[in-house]
Amino acid sequence: MSMLSRTDEMILLAVWRLEDNAYGVTIAEMLTQTSEKKWVLGAVYVPLERLEKKGYLSSCLGKSTKKRGGRSKRLYKLTKDGLDILIKTKTQEQSIWADISISSLEKGYDTKN
């Protein structure tokens, strides 16, 4: 199973956190909150569609609000595969970082130079 890119990882996590309310606007907002970058709608659509194509996400058309001018939301949900890959990513990451703390990283930089 291939690895996730950082963007994909963040988006999957955002969808998971938003539970039943994961659609374009909320996902972009969530990403903006959790990262230091400002995310616009245009930047989330392509990875969303890609992840859906890969089978990590599923989507359906949901309710609409007055604010949206009567247009329905496209709500995203994590699939089983999506959940699996998130778990896998998490364990992998932990094992990569397991014996390294920030202070030991800095020390290593000093001795190398």
Add this chain to the structure above:
Amino acid sequence: MTQKTKEPQPSWLCKWLVKRIFRDEGEAKLGDFMEIYSTFTEEKGRFQAKVQFWGYLIRSIPDYLKDKSYIGGTMFKNYIKNALRNIKRHRGYSFINIFGTAVGIACSIIVLLYVFDELSYDKYHKNADRIYRVRVRYTLDGEISTDTTYSPELLASTLQNEFPEIEAAARFTNYGFPVFRYRDKVFSEEKVFRADNSIFDIFSFEFISGDPEKALIDPHSIVLTQSSAKKYFGKENPIGKVINADKRRDLTVTAVIKDIPRKSHFHFDFLIFLPKADPQANWLNLPNRTYVLLKKNATMQDLAGKLELTVSKYLAPFIEKSDNMPWDQWTASGNKAEYLPQALTRIHLHSNIGGEFESNGNITSIYFISLIGMALLIIACINYINLETARASKRFREIGMRKTLGAKPSQIAFCVLTESMLMSFFSFTFALVLVKTLLPVFNNLFGKSLVLSLSDQVALLPVIFASMFFIGLVTGLYPSIALMKVKTSRVLKGFKSSGKNRSYLRNVLVVFQFAASIFIIIATWIVLSQIKYSLNMKLGFNKDQLMVIHKVDDIAQSRKTFKQNLLTLPGVLEVTNSSTVPGKGISKSYHRLYGGDINSNLLLSQIYADYDLLNTYQINLLEGRDFSKDFGREMDAVILNQTAVKVWSLDDPVGKHITPIGSGLDRKLKVIGVVEDFHFNSAHESVQPLKIGLFSENGYGRYLTVRVNPQNIQNTIKKMEKQWQVFAGKQAFEYSFVDTQFEALYNSEKELGRLFSVFAILAVFIACLGLLGLATFSISQRTKEIGIRKILGASVPGLSVLLLKELLRWVLIAACIAWPLAYLIMKKWLSGFAYRTSMTMWTFLGSAVVVLIIAVITASYQTIKAATANPVDSLRYE
């Protein structure tokens, strides 16, 4: 916060953009954007929300496209890579293509610059679009007798006082050739104008010092241009300094203005006060030009109407008096007097009437040159299309391969278009470099000062980019369509294009190229031969070894002694002082037969001279006698030319009398002789009726014509200069030769001739480049045929003829197209000359032969190579 009213919506354009760009399914994305918009509106209010939302939308697009178009980008990179490879692989053809197209583009850029330059004359005035000049035109008996820029003295003040539509009107005219002195500086000046002060309300002259309100109010005021101020005063402050004119008047400098820009239909160095018009002035006299500034809401038609009123109100009484005829009757008998408005910005290219300040440009030449520039560009583009379609057959395999690997037809087309765009880009870059390097040469050749500076001429950039794109598209379109249609299966099976259709189009294009080349050669030939004809025309006097000394008025007091001294020099044969010389203007006035009625009115050119005019110029006397000291100073005697005698149909002219109109009708001038017609003007004008009169005791002209001995001319000139310095002191000795002066009359034709020669060479050159490439391809496609023919016993000459035969056919068809076109257009051009060369058949045949020979030479290398090749090489694989 909830809103009861309808939810605010982003504009339809936003919606459209979202739909288009984001490939929205079920409108969920549009919904997202509208939600964002609503949030903005709640937070910031409507207007700010709009702005912010647009910003948001625009920021969204690149992020989206970057991800989405990743695949498109790779393909595009691949296209570029392929195009570059293709260009590299066929280095020779690519070079021919790029070079040929670049030359064509460079030419059209230069033509564009030239045309822009010519079109931008007189635009430097702030109100240029509201300024008009009054043109005076009289028609007598249905024939235009006067058509001039000169107008009555009272016209300007009358227009200004009587018509509210006119913001300002001023008299503005040139003024003799005064000698100016300031301390030890003495110059005879030529560009001195006089004007009303209101001229500064009309024209936008830039004042460096002085007040435009009062610059020409005082009768002794003079306005200098920057360079003339420098000439007289150096670094001193010119304001308030006094310049002496002709040792008669003192003029005080009141203002200094910037030099008149090059692109102006008049140029002066000095501007002098013009005395108020005499309220009694005769409206039939035309002493100055009148310029008018209209109010913003007035139109040219308004001005035309006012001018018509002025004619019937003021001019009519004077005509009635002078012709003894009521106005109605005068106009009814085929006569017309008109004052017509001329728009300032049209003067340079459209006006070519009597009394122009300078010789103007010519709109026909502009059309001509633009046409040829276009033709060159088209020829270059055709070359590209030709070579590309010819080469296309070689690319069938590549295209077939692409198609089998899943390329869509649109992708194939895009691939070919990318290549032509790239070629167009290279050509343009090359062309711009060419223009940059060639402009100085061009300017030198044509006395222009065109510049190409993309940073200054920002307006040119979009034009250049647009045409770059356009040329890329046009040249790439046909080949891309042709390749798009290729059938994969047939190509990969080894099919070779028979290319009947394509070669048909190719032939049409080649024929067009040849036709354009032939046309340009004919045009050049005729322009050049007309110039030669004009210069060798029988002039009626001997123009060789005739020298003119200018500005004789500088030594007015001692001119007679100077003349006597010159005659003592060994190299000097004859000397005469005259009011005009060939190539300079000639004054005209109305005369009629003594005792005759209005029907015998005739506008006579007039030359005044001393006793030696006919001898010096060697003008033939046909009847009667010349002026002679034996008869004393005959102020009432004239010599006419043949044309005058013919127009008046005088059977026995000598002894008849004529009378000048204007000074009453009682003055009698006796005709004492008749001379053969002679040309003092260019071949554009036919010889006008003319009279020669004698200077009065104190009269003198500005020019001294000297017939010199052809031997040792330089020495003679040196001696003459020494004599001149005796009387004129520091003033420069200015002289010219009549034959060179005559040549100068044809400057604009020579310019056209040179331009045509350059264009003709380029046209043929570009066409040859195309032909070279084409011949190579058409022969490479026939290698097998040639091989088989050789095996069956064809000879090398026979084969060469076979291959070149096609060329002959093309040239013949091209000639048939070019000949009638060239004949019609050149006939129109020649009709501008009163004396013109005839168009001979040889010109037409010759041009076709020239093109054929050049074409054969171009193609023969490839042809002979193919014909002499060993057939084994071409047939080895069969």
